[in-house]
Amino acid sequence: MRITRTADYGVRVMTRLAAAPTGTRMTVAELAQESQSTVAFTGKILQRLVGARLVVSHRGFEGGFELARPADSITLLDIVTALDGKLCINECMPEGAGCDRAPTCAAHRVWLKAQEALAQVLGAESLAQMAAGQPG
Amino acid sequence: MRITRTADYGVRVMTRLAAAPTGTRMTVAELAQESQSTVAFTGKILQRLVGARLVVSHRGFEGGFELARPADSITLLDIVTALDGKLCINECMPEGAGCDRAPTCAAHRVWLKAQEALAQVLGAESLAQMAAGQPG
Numbered sequence: 001m002r003i004t005r006t007a008d009y010g011v012r013v014m015t016r017l018a019a020a021p022t023g024t025r026m027t028v029a030e031l032a033q034e035s036q037s038t039v040a041f042t043g044k045i046l047q048r049l050v051g052a053r054l055v056v057s058h059r060g061f062e063g064g065f066e067l068a069r070p071a072d073s074i075t076l077l078d079i080v081t082a083l084d085g086k087l088c089i090n091e092c093m094p095e096g097a098g099c100d101r102a103p104t105c106a107a108h109r110v111w112l113k114a115q116e117a118l119a120q121v122l123g124a125e126s127l128a129q130m131a132a133g134q135p136g
Numbered sequence: 137m138r139i140t141r142t143a144d145y146g147v148r149v150m151t152r153l154a155a156a157p158t159g160t161r162m163t164v165a166e167l168a169q170e171s172q173s174t175v176a177f178t179g180k181i182l183q184r185l186v187g188a189r190l191v192v193s194h195r196g197f198e199g200g201f202e203l204a205r206p207a208d209s210i211t212l213l214d215i216v217t218a219l220d221g222k223l224c225i226n227e228c229m230p231e232g233a234g235c236d237r238a239p240t241c242a243a244h245r246v247w248l249k250a251q252e253a254l255a256q257v258l259g260a261e262s263l264a265q266m267a268a269g270q271p272g
Contacts, residue, residue, distance in 0.1 A: 002137060002226060003225055008226055008227065012237075015243065089137060089138055089139055101148075105148075106266035107147045107148070107212065110266065114254050114257040117254060118254050122246065130242035
């Protein structure tokens with residue numbers, strides 16, 4: 001039960017963007033360097049963050065990437081969901097493929113409770129809070 | 137971020153064993169049928185549960201599998217840990233490969249908090265509680 005490498009590095013990229021002064025646009029190369037990753041991998045992550053409307057891409061000479069909305073309106077859960085899909089710790093969760101045992105299965109309600117606890121923690125943490133301790 | 141199929145079915149097997157009257161030994165075939173799985177897969181799961189000392193295997197005519205200790209002393213976390221390894225939602229967790237950014241990374245403390253929340257829920261649920269609603 002682990003987040004993907006994509007989500008892990010995606011959080012790095014988003015935290016770095018959030019730590020930059022408002023209006024700053026960062027290039028893929030800068031973000032790759034600061035998140036200790038490759039340009040190719042960072043590019044793929046950014047593409048998905050743009051698709052999820054968490055990041056905006058600007059073309060041209062002054063182009064680059066910036067957050068699509070204020071960092072205090074983005075949570076860690078938003079970022080994980082954008083990159084790994086909705087939380088789904090087991091098949092029987094609402095987001096899973098389903099399981100016909102769910103209505104009578106005693107474990108089902110515990111998996112659900114565990115998933116809710118996870119969502120609660122990740123959803124309570126804003127990107128602004130995470131970026132506050134990072135270099136701008 | 138999902139538990140493995142092994143852990144999912146392992147919980148089914150353990151719940152079924154816990155629902156049986158004390159002293160009952162169940163065969164792989166019975167457990168496979170009741171957990172809606174194959175004998176081969178159930179056999180592999182049982183082997184690991186025996187290895188983790190959650191289940192005892194008895195050979196011979198009256199042989200079969202039973203819980204190694206009372207169901208109220210086994211938690212859902214014990215079962216998941218036995219089959220999937222220690223909870224580790226990201227590389228930077230104490231159980232992970234490590235990450236040199238952890239000391240200054242703002243996300244690290246949130247991952248840790250999320251993992252603790254998950255462990256708290258899974259560790260608070262005993263197998264006896266889960267088995268209580270199951271057919272004996």
